[in-house]
Amino acid sequence: MIFTVIQTSWRRLRNNRSELFLTFIVPVVFFSIFALIFGSRDSSSSTPKIKVAISDSANSSVSEKAIAALAEQKSLRIADRDIKSVDRAQAEDLVRRGMVSAAVVFSKPENGAIVDGRPDVEILTDSFDQMASQVLTAIVQRAVMTATAEIAMDRQAPSSGVVSASYLGEVSLGLPPQPKFQVVDVIGGKKTNPVVAMYAAGIAVMFLLFSATTASGSLLEERENSTLDRLLSSRLTMDQLLLGKWAYLTIIGAIQMTLMFTWGATVFKIDLLNHLEGFAAMTLVTSGAAASFALMLATLCKSRMQLGWVSTIVILTMSALGGSMVPRYLMSESIQKAGLWTFNAWALDGYNKVFWRELPLRELQTELAILTLSGFAFLVAARLFAVRWERT
Amino acid sequence: MSQTTAVLAQTDDEIPGIEIPALSVVDLWKRYGGTQALSGTSFQLAVGERLALLGPNGAGKTTLIRSMCGRVRPDQGEVLLSGQSIRNTGVLQQMGVIPQDLAIYQDLTARENLECFGQLHGLRSRALRERVKWALHWIGLEDRANELTRRFSGGMKRRVNIACGVLHRPRILLLDEPTVGVDPQSRQRIFDMLDELNQLGTSIVLTTHHLDEAETRSDRIIIIDHGKVVADGKLEDLISSTIGARRQVVIETEGILVAAPPGMTWDPLRNRFVCYVDDVVEELPQILERIQRVGGVVRDLEVHQPNLHNVFLHLTGKELRE
Numbered sequence: 004m005i006f007t008v009i010q011t012s013w014r015r016l017r018n019n020r021s022e023l024f025l026t027f028i029v030p031v032v033f034f035s036i037f038a039l040i041f042g043s044r045d046s047s048s049s050t051p052k053i054k055v056a057i058s059d060s061a062n063s064s065v066s067e068k069a070i071a072a073l074a075e076q077k078s079l080r081i082a083d084r085d086i087k088s089v090d091r092a093q094a095e096d097l098v099r100r101g102m103v104s105a106a107v108v109f110s111k112p113e114n115g116a117i118v119d120g121r122p123d124v125e126i127l128t129d130s131f132d133q134m135a136s137q138v139l140t141a142i143v144q145r146a147v148m149t150a151t152a153e154i155a156m157d158r159q160a161p162s163s164g165v166v167s168a169s170y171l172g173e174v175s176l177g178l179p180p181q182p183k184f185q186v187v188d189v190i191g192g193k194k195t196n197p198v199v200a201m202y203a204a205g206i207a208v209m210f211l212l213f214s215a216t217t218a219s220g221s222l223l224e225e226r227e228n229s230t231l232d233r234l235l236s237s238r239l240t241m242d243q244l245l246l247g248k249w250a251y252l253t254i255i256g257a258i259q260m261t262l263m264f265t266w267g268a269t270v271f272k273i274d275l276l277n278h279l280e281g282f283a284a285m286t287l288v289t290s291g292a293a294a295s296f297a298l299m300l301a302t303l304c305k306s307r308m309q310l311g312w313v314s315t316i317v318i319l320t321m322s323a324l325g326g327s328m329v330p331r332y333l334m335s336e337s338i339q340k341a342g343l344w345t346f347n348a349w350a351l352d353g354y355n356k357v358f359w360r361e362l363p364l365r366e367l368q369t370e371l372a373i374l375t376l377s378g379f380a381f382l383v384a385a386r387l388f389a390v391r392w393e394r395t
Numbered sequence: 396m397s398q399t400t401a402v403l404a405q406t407d408d409e410i411p412g413i414e415i416p417a418l419s420v421v422d423l424w425k426r427y428g429g430t431q432a433l434s435g436t437s438f439q440l441a442v443g444e445r446l447a448l449l450g451p452n453g454a455g456k457t458t459l460i461r462s463m464c465g466r467v468r469p470d471q472g473e474v475l476l477s478g479q480s481i482r483n484t485g486v487l488q489q490m491g492v493i494p495q496d497l498a499i500y501q502d503l504t505a506r507e508n509l510e511c512f513g514q515l516h517g518l519r520s521r522a523l524r525e526r527v528k529w530a531l532h533w534i535g536l537e538d539r540a541n542e543l544t545r546r547f548s549g550g551m552k553r554r555v556n557i558a559c560g561v562l563h564r565p566r567i568l569l570l571d572e573p574t575v576g577v578d579p580q581s582r583q584r585i586f587d588m589l590d591e592l593n594q595l596g597t598s599i600v601l602t603t604h605h606l607d608e609a610e611t612r613s614d615r616i617i618i619i620d621h622g623k624v625v626a627d628g629k630l631e632d633l634i635s636s637t638i639g640a641r642r643q644v645v646i647e648t649e650g651i652l653v654a655a656p657p658g659m660t661w662d663p664l665r666n667r668f669v670c671y672v673d674d675v676v677e678e679l680p681q682i683l684e685r686i687q688r689v690g691g692v693v694r695d696l697e698v699h700q701p702n703l704h705n706v707f708l709h710l711t712g713k714e715l716r717e
Binding site (some may be wrong): 228232 | 467468492496512515517559560563
């Protein structure tokens with residue numbers, strides 16, 4: 004009897020191509036995708052680099068040597084700016100806006116006098132990327148100490164070129180005084196929003212996509228049971244049907260996002276009230292784009308079952324690449340770039356700017372524009388795919 | 396307006412007293428890949444007429460129905476409603492379509508379904524309320540109007556399915572197997588509803604696999620096979636033009652027959668002899684005598700009046716469900 008049950012189940016699986024695909028192929032596909040996303044970090048060419056801005060108003064011998072040493076670090080990418088022209092405020096602004104992970108500021112001491120080429124050193128960090136700030140702090144400390152020691156050696160070395168044993172002893176004991184060194188968390192330090200705001204956005208966007216694609220399956224259900232025939236035999240056109248469904252999915256998505264963030268505000272202290280403008284703008288375009296994307300998938304598929312597994316693969320892949328599961332800064336450079344082709348990455352960047360960086364609405368222009376345009380493109384694609392259902 | 400439409404409209408306008416057909420199917424052709432689904436199908440439906448459309452599976456019925464409601468674009472030919480092409484804006488509003496599947500939202504109540512499809516057909520506010528009220532009364536579900544339709548029996552769902560297609564008072568109603576999977580009582584109820592509509596002037600096209608429905612519930616019968624009309628007329632006309640008035644005699648025998656009785660054919664599927672006679676009283680004794688002569692003993696005997704089933708078999712060579 005048990006054998007019969009096993010045999011029948013196996014035969015049913017064997018005769019069902021979709022289920023066979025889900026059972027044996029999809030896991031391998033997923034494994035490959037995730038291995039590609041998270042496993043490629045070992046490759047030295049694509050190891051994530053810390054993007055750093057440097058400001059040097061001290062213009063001292065130590066700062067110059069330290070900056071030269073930092074520029075040679077493979078783990079850093081110095082922002083392409085004229086270091087001399089960037090002041091502290093600008094460097095802080097770059098960190099705040101997320102243009103760089105951290106900034107190193109070399110400045111003159113408070114009394115204005117640089118002694119032995121030693122500037123004050125500040126590292127401006129963003130606790131969003133805690134790993135970057137810790138690594139950078141260690142690298143900068145080493146570069147500054149080495150530069151200080153070298154300058155001291157140059158100054159105290161005998162003119163004859165012969166180095167005495169007593170001199171070497173002084174240097175090795177670290178006798179040269181070190182510059183004043185300070186690490187400042189420019190965002191997290193004064194923040195009212197806990198880190199949970201960033202993760203709320205990641206999870207919310209992923210579930211928004213899942214719920215939108217599930218709801219868009221009603222279109223396929225209508226097609227399967229001839230309701231679509233009946234709908235299109237009335238005064239309703241395919242344009243109106245798709246727009247109606249898009250509007251509905253957008254509204255439901257916006258309510259869903261609002262519900263999640265309201266819950267986040269109540270339980271996890273996300274400061275929603277002071278960011279309503281940015282939240283509303285991001286939620287509207289994100290929900291609209293998710294609705295368009297869901298309709299595109301629904302019109303592309305032939306059945307609800309097909310929609311189920313296609314959407315699962317696509318959404319989980321996009322969520323992994325786009326940062327809904329793991330922050331993108333942990334991924335390799337190449338995967339971070341690939342992530343920009345996903346819907347999630349732009350949505351998360353937008354929410355991140357609103358809740359973490361607390362930037363004004365005008366700073367969201369890029370994210371809003373990309374999500375709006377992609378939403379429009381998805382909707383047009385859905386309309387084109389739906390042509391085959393109109394008249395055969 | 397296409398050339399065909401123009402010609403038809405002009406002809407009807409020019410001859411006083413000739414009524415424009417409610418529905419005209421004019422030389423429809425449709426091919427799907429290597430399959431010719433329709434091969435020049437043509438027929439008409441008069442105003443207030445009830446037409447049964449029959450055909451074996453694969454005869455092109457579904458393609459024809461979908462062409463009539465504008466869901467299939469024929470390669471050639473045209474469908475006209477009251478002389479106007481269905482391709483013209485708003486013309487399809489004269490038609491009500493009742494699909495074979497339950498094309499209703501089962502997670503809506505009966506009332507909500509009716510409101511939805513009424514609105515999609517352009518009904519608003521008071522007119523909508525009145526038609527929904529009428530429809531609920533018509534299908535006998537006033538007391539269950541606010542229940543989800545997924546809790547309804549098959550027959551009740553079918554009635555809601557039909558009501559959703561008639562809210563906008565269509566002049567022509569196209570029903571694709573409206574009684575599939577329905578018990579006899581519900582079938583009766585559905586046909587009573589359709590008769591009521593017909594008496595109000597609605598023309599009805601009905602496809603069915605129940606020959607008794609076609610015989611008793613239609614004024615005219617069309618049989619299609621291989622994508623074209625192979626018979627078109629009233630039941631008695633179809634019988635006289637195919638089988639004639641001859642009766643079918645079916646005889647089951649016992650014993651070993653040394654040869655087949657002359658003039659009789661053997662039906663191997665049912666193990667019986669079949670023949671046709673013009674005069675039962677005169678010819679039947681002769682038939683029985685022939686059987687006895689070849690060693691057979693008659694166990695059972697049936698005499699059938701020609702019916703639609705015989706006509707259908709005669710024309711298509713197939714049972715209706717084949």
